[in-house]
Amino acid sequence: MNRRDFIQSAIISGVGMSSALALAQGKTTGQKYELSGLDVAGKKLDLKDFSGRTVLVSFFTFDCALCTHDLKLMREFYVRNASNKFVLLGVNMDQNKKDLDEYNEATTLAFPKDQRFPTVWRNAPGHKDNFGKVSSLPSHFVIDAKQQLMFKREGAFQADDWDKLWLSLG
Template identity: 30%
Template structure:
């Protein structure tokens, strides 16, 4: 009869297993939330490569969430930041208070913010907007469009990652593209273009 001796795993092997488990969890979580940017802004060259190819003079038209007709070309003469986002993107939702605050700060300046929602269900967008309309002052609200609206058209194409944004100068030309969080330098660029 052989004797079986119980051995206790070394603390080092337990630590390795725990590290591997944490790494596996983190990788699966990042894969599940891959539609959203989870990091700070990428360097401009990388962001431009990852951004969809956009005409130098982008065109967007449709109806705002309030039902008013909208054409991006009507904003010529203003600096415009167009942000594509979704309610199921945590980074997108997290960015909204900063966007509203900056938008309010440039009241009276030739600046406009246009948020284009890419949700597949309009109800998700409307539910979010109902909360916003009850909690956010009018002076912090900006143009909101939904890509699923029957009259919505653009020449921008699909976005592999959200949020993504375009900075457009007063002539209507795209001067910068951002994928992921809008970097602080973007607000400096807007100030310079004003």
């Protein structure tokens, strides 16, 4: 076995073991996640519309430096993997809609349209989701093609999270 095959095999084994460990610890429940509302452009957004894809749902605020760092990396991953059945959804947690509007204006000016991912405001009238209380920012949920939780990360995305996310794309 060459070095590349060994590393790939080790990563796949590690993902399998971490998934088994997560199941043993009750971290994945088989619950189907839901999210619906209007995105920042006023367009209807529903997580169900992304069935059959891996979805990274990231909860953030406008003034969170760690969130900004993670979203930069996630945007790069999104751009490179949108054609691989991958979707990035942002859920803004700011209390004040003005902060979200400033974020949206900045991203509209800074990034071409194909690099902007759908973002919703969690405090918007009509917004619904069943992700529960988000106590740490950023918080990221990776949802599989069946809309079930693969894993959750509170705080910064870790190196092995990127590996698991990439491998989930098949």
